[in-house]
Amino acid sequence: MLTERQKFILTLVIHEYTRTAAPVGSKNLVEQYNLEMSPATVRNEMAVLTDLGYLRQPHTSAGRVPTEEGYRYFVGRLLRETELPDATRRMISHQFYQTRHDIDEWMRLAASVLAHQARAASLVTAPHPERARLKHLELISTRGRQVLMVLVTAGGGIHQRLLTLPEPVQQEQLSETAARVTQLLQGKTADEVTQMRGQLHGLDEDVVDWVVEDMNQADSLTSGEVYLDGLTNVLAEPEFSASSEARRALRLLEERSLLYDLLSRTVLNANIGGVQVLIGGEGAWDELRQCSMVLARYGAPGVVTGTLGVLGPIRMSYGRAISTVRFIASLLSDMVAESLGD
Amino acid sequence: MLTERQKFILTLVIHEYTRTAAPVGSKNLVEQYNLEMSPATVRNEMAVLTDLGYLRQPHTSAGRVPTEEGYRYFVGRLLRETELPDATRRMISHQFYQTRHDIDEWMRLAASVLAHQARAASLVTAPHPERARLKHLELISTRGRQVLMVLVTAGGGIHQRLLTLPEPVQQEQLSETAARVTQLLQGKTADEVTQMRGQLHGLDEDVVDWVVEDMNQADSLTSGEVYLDGLTNVLAEPEFSASSEARRALRLLEERSLLYDLLSRTVLNANIGGVQVLIGGEGAWDELRQCSMVLARYGAPGVVTGTLGVLGPIRMSYGRAISTVRFIASLLSDMVAESLGD
DNA sequence: TTTAGCACTCTCAATATCAGAGTGCTAAAA
DNA sequence: TTTTAGCACTCTGATATTGAGAGTGCTAAA
Incomplete structure (x- = not known):
């Protein structure tokens, strides 16, 4: 069990690392956030977090970097869920309701908004009947x-x-x-x-x-379009400038069979409304070792459902991603429900 | 006017450069292709080609690299058009005729085949009526x-x-x-x-x-889907490992408005059956400075037409790209004609 | 007209150096 | 008991230096 201060520091490290993409050191952290403690104290806490496996040092005498375990702890226990700002939500809703009532158009729009808001690559699958009637x-x-x-x-x-x-x-x-x-x-x-x-x-x-x-x-699950957007967002991230890692990740999005495998193994058993977070491929997807995905289902449970989500570097902003995914999923669910008649 | 030997050497330089992506030197060239002349002779010819603007040296005392002008000359006058091997063509046709008669599926397949055959990124737009009836x-x-x-x-x-x-x-x-x-x-x-x-x-x-x-x-031209495939192919090319260039090029494919602008300004006035080659953005598209595109229209002239093509690095294999694009275009034209009834 | 020989240039990889940032430990201070 | 100041130590990453290798252009001979 972590102390409050340890949780706090873990949060800060993650936040800072998301911002800078560089290992974060004790002194730096204290200065950046005007902490009321000395770098030495922070160092001690960091050492504890490192022992627990939530942080790691790329090399002796470098700053700390969150581990996947650290991110999981953060996402599961520390991240307090936020909502997108009211203005943003209204703006997005507005865009949807302005669109012709065309599923195709909705999907494209959803992918585009997801990519922009979460600043990551996005994917949206068209709503798919549980059993077509x-x-x-x-x-x-x-x-x-x-x-x-x-x-x-x-x-x-x-x-x-x-x-x-x-x-x-x-x-x-x-x-x-x-x-x-x-x-x-x-x-x-x-x-x-x-x-x-x-x-x-x-x-x-x-x-x-x-x-x-x-x-x-x-x-069959593999029918239908997958709408992608914002692929260039992930290419822009520094960890992918080496590009070979980026290729592997993008290949997953390109190769429909891989993507369907991924979606069917993770998100299909999730509930509508629930958001799933996949950190670093969870050991199962090698292509995603450097990536995280935030996924959700949308639609009318038991009738038609689809999947949507974003893909970004492990150090993506989970808060933003989760709130965006959640919001778009609920919005699309509404649109679908409405088009089914209510 | 180039002498035969100069044309030959230009061709070899281009071929070698496509293969290795490194500046090609005289000695190396003689060895690689067992030329019946000495490196010095090759050097002299290269000097002429450099003066004419078909080759250039990245630095004094480096090998030669083809200029865009050089590629244009090559594509326009030296490249003898080839056809895909018979077996390949049959295989591809077979795939198409096996597909359900579903436009969507055809487009996807076309994009996939283009990307694979030309080893580049591909794009295919759905057939579009001149005037919808x-x-x-x-x-x-x-x-x-x-x-x-x-x-x-x-x-x-x-x-x-x-x-x-x-x-x-x-x-x-x-x-x-x-x-x-x-x-x-x-x-x-x-x-x-x-x-x-x-x-x-x-x-x-x-x-x-x-x-x-x-x-x-x-x-409106901007309607309809654009099918992309093989984006990771272009990321794999060494000139894009720096990635920022790759981002710019891929953004062009992602941003539909940019893409439509490009297509409408180039390929729309091309004939069915004709293949257009855009080298290095032709000075007009900054995003494509490092890229070339091979484009063609397909469909039934005056009724429905679509566009398809590939995007690769400037040093792509134009022979392969052109023959693939040409073949797929004619194949899709056939499919469309057939689906219109004949 | 072609080619051998040669001096010269430039890149690229390997190596060395060094400032900067960060750490862990110890001992003092709170 | 917890926090912090001080310090020696480590490792990275930027910069400079060097040298081999590849390539060139020029000149003069074949």
């Missing part, structure tokens, strides 16, 4: 045997696909089929639809097959 | 007064938007309205639609207004 189906003749199938799922997801029919079909007949199938399958999941095949035949049957295929695809 | 309109009730409007334009573009009506309307009535409006406006551009307002009233009128708004948005 059909809301509406449309078949649109393009030319000859080509047909564009547009599938709307509950929650507002849209999936399109170009089909080639065995023989040309009039638009009118296509519309009828679409209407019939919509009627029949509305509100059903892919699995439920699969069970009620056999009662169908001809064009309808083929269409239903395609619908199932599309909905299964929609169900 | 309405193909189909759908109105889908979500709940209460919320209505999802789905608008399909000729060329397969899909735009969605969430509307709030003044009062609840039944799905049935919405479908009727949608069908009516589709009937009326099919094949029309936003401008043409605007001219025929006044003949309408009630819900129809509102819907038409929204359609016009959406189609105008679709017309």
